[in-house]
Amino acid sequence: MPIAGDRPESGVRIAIERPRDGGPPWIYEGAVHTPEASAPIRVVVTEDGAVEVEGAPDLSEKVRLIVRTAWKQAKSDGEPPARRIVRWRGEK
Numbered sequence: 001m002p003i004a005g006d007r008p009e010s011g012v013r014i015a016i017e018r019p020r021d022g023g024p025p026w027i028y029e030g031a032v033h034t035p036e037a038s039a040p041i042r043v044v045v046t047e048d049g050a051v052e053v054e055g056a057p058d059l060s061e062k063v064r065l066i067v068r069t070a071w072k073q074a075k076s077d078g079e080p081p082a083r084r085i086v087r088w089r090g091e092k
Helices: 057-076
Strands: 012-017 026-033 037-044 051-054 086-089
Touching: 012 037, 012 057, 026 057, 037 057, 051 057, 057 086
Parallel strands: none
Antiparallel strands: 012 026, 012 086, 026 037, 037 051
16 A cells, blocks of 8 residues: 555654765665654664664654664665665654
8 A cells, every 4th residue: 555645643753865886884865654754864873783863852762673683684684774764664
């Protein structure tokens, strides 16, 4: 089912993107969305997988864990992290 808008009906959705070239560290910019609101975020991922989230302090740990999982998946494939990360988690 396609996504109709940025904000989910439940949980947390992130949509971040980094430049095609550059990194590490990889610097992503985008937004985090909940049913109630959206907030801009900036995420920095180091070569060893440390993830720092700027913006949306009440959701920063959730965003950090989502991005860290994406980094681990790419690392296991021997690739840099995805250029664009869009993920949804049902729990907030």
